[in-house]
Amino acid sequence: MRVAAIVVAGGRGARIGGDVPKQFRRIGARTVLEHAVLPFARSERVTEVVVVLPPDPPEEAAAALRAIDPALRLAVGGARRQDSVAAGLSQVSAGADIVLVHDGARPFCSAALIARTVDAAAAWGAAVPALEASDTVKGVRRDGEALFVRATLPRDRVRLAQTPQAFRREVLAAAVALGQAGADATDEAGLAERAGHRVRVVAGEPGNIKITTPDDLTRAEARARSAAVPRIGLGYDSHRLAEGRALVLGGVVIPHPRGLVGHSDADAVCHAVTDALLGAAAAGDIGQHFPDTDPRWRGASSVELLARVAALVRGRGLAVGNVDVVVVAERPKLAPHVAAMRSALAAALGVDVGRVSVKAKTAEGLDAVGREEAVAVHAVALLVDRV
Ligand code: MG
Helix, strand or coil: CCEEEEEECCCCCCCCCCCCCHHHCEECCEEHHHHHHHHHHHCCCCCEEEEEECCCCCCCHHHHHHHHCCCCEEEECCCCHHHHHHHHHCCCCCCCCEEEEEECCCCCCCHHHHHHHHHHHHHHCEEEEEEECCCCEEEEEEECCEEEEEEEECHHHCEEECCCEEEEHHHHHHHHHHHHCCCCCCCHHHHHHHCCCCCEEEECCCCCCCCCCHHHHHHHHHHHHHHCCCEEEEEEEEEEEEECCCEEECCEEECCCEEECCCCCCCHHHHHHHHHHHHHCCCCCHHHHCCCCCHHHCCCCHHHHHHHHHHHHHHCCEEEEEEEEEEECCCCCCHHHHHHHHHHHHHHHCCCHHHEEEEEECCCCCCCCCCCCEEEEEEEEEEEECC
């Protein structure tokens, strides 16, 4: 069974405030529309995705959507919702058996909801997910300026419709034809119903909200943040101390008669933080990314290598939550250099200095570090999803 999804985002409505239509407002790193498209692009049930954009979408919108699904097709929306759905349907391949229609302003549809509506449409021709009304529902009438209750509707006989709505292709085609002939409806199930088709109701999801007000956007941000799973990484490094080398720690050159020995500048702080980031991203280790057999990294500035790894981590959709470092060195006293190290690390990581901690310890004269033969560094990094 071939299943196409049309995500409708053709509206220009800026009811939410500001110049940007609500489907292009951001929830974290992605727009509302990108969030809306993601579950369909990732669904094993959906074989093709069509997104209907307004005639003048933001410049970067198409590229961002293609980054989610390179095979995704775009259509240009019309004045009414049903014109946009018709434009989307014209892009659906002829072999599609079931067509889903989803609001571009609903960012949190689940894979289970997609599967449920597809299965119901396959069995019944048309399906709509809906919620029970938890409040008492009143029918109203207007009398001049004032609104009056006309009737109290039995709550068990009403449902609040969501999307994705699913249709056998010919049922949606009939609904769209009715819309093109002038019938008006706020959803496709309404048109299918008027075209004489039975529409099966399946359970909707309370979390499958439609972004309508600025409050919805704030709640969506909080939800996306709380759904993200933080990732922790551990890093460790040590280098020998020797005469005739500069002592570089955390990207800062520290005045001292001896420095750390290594292929690069031997900045053990940057190396430990780099490994903590790579560990949190499960992306290997510093030796894999910058092998000491590669002449490119001879004498390399480790703080620059750290910046490269921070960019790699961002490219994987992760952001640095915080970094904590313990430097174990007998001498010199590092306390006067901690502020400079934090600044240099924060700059390389592209984060506020408040997210970077550096603490200095001595080894109390006990081991190789205590005998001033080496410096050792421990680091942890927390990465969070850029939602
Ligand atoms: Mg090292």
